[in-house]
Each structure stands twice: as C-alpha cells, then as structure tokens.
Amino acid sequence: MKGRSPVFTHASDPLEADDWSRAVEKQLNIAQCNDLEKVLYASGQLQGAAQDWWDSFQYGCPNNAPAITSQEFKDNFRAYHIPDGLVELKQEEFRSLKQGSMTVAEYRDKFAQLSRYAPNDVADDKEKQRHFLKGLYDGL
The missing domain is CATH 1.10.1200 (Non-ribosomal Peptide Synthetase Peptidyl Carrier Protein; Chain A)
Incomplete structure (x- = not known):
C-alpha cells in the first residue's frame, strides 16, 4: 500500500x-x-x-x-x-514506425512506448535493433 x-x-x-x-x-x-x-x-x-x-x-x-x-x-x-482491435492497431503502428521529423531521442521513446504492444517483434535483441535501425533516417 x-x-x-x-x-x-x-x-x-x-x-x-x-x-x-x-x-x-x-x-x-x-x-x-x-x-x-x-x-x-x-x-x-x-x-x-x-x-x-x-x-x-x-x-x-x-x-x-x-x-x-x-x-x-x-x-x-x-x-x-x-479492445483487441486497438492492440492490433498499435502493433501495426509499431511495425510501420519511422523517425520522420522526430529527433532520434523522440523516435527512441516512441519505439519503446509502442514496442510493448508487439512483444514478439522485439523479443530478440538482434531483431529489436534491426527494427529500430530500419525506422531511422537513411542518412543515419
């Protein structure tokens, strides 16, 4: 308590x-x-x-x-x-997440926030890193 x-x-x-x-x-x-x-x-x-x-x-x-x-x-x-549909929407939002106009720190925070809805996508650290890097600007 x-x-x-x-x-x-x-x-x-x-x-x-x-x-x-x-x-x-x-x-x-x-x-x-x-x-x-x-x-x-x-x-x-x-x-x-x-x-x-x-x-x-x-x-x-x-x-x-x-x-x-x-x-x-x-x-x-x-x-x-x-609702299941909301969780599925959040999973899709995570899977399609791109840095866009966000700073790297903002992207990192959004990535961490949304990753909780797609735990299977980030269960392996190597896969998590790959997914994170895929969403960054190409120049980075």
Missing part, C-alpha cells in the same frame, strides 16, 4: 487501462506479492465502473472453482478494457 498504486475507475482512452495495469503490476512485483495477494490488491484498486466489471466477473466464476490467478485477472481485465 505504501507504493500508492493508482486507483482505476474507467478510462476514456483504453490505453490508460493498460498503463494502470502495468503500474499496479510493477508495484506488486516490487512488493514480492504472491499470486493471491496480487489479485486481492489489484482488484482493491478498482472503483466505479471498473469495480462493477470485477464484481460481474467474479459472479461468473463458480464457487468451487480455484482462486483466480493474477494472470487470469490481467488477461480478463485487458480483454474487457482494451
């Missing part, structure tokens, strides 16, 4: 839901929480419409089912709050 993870109610931009999820996950990893604690803490940070989603999700789980894992929470949270 000292990490002061943000509360999530809803987001007009679905990518804010992804940012919230990542921020909470980072805090939970720092705190070295076990799987159950991660779910309890993350779900405790939900309010309003997001809390309604969580309540509805839990009602859909049978009483005798095993406890919801943090990966299930994360996957279902993302599936509900972040």
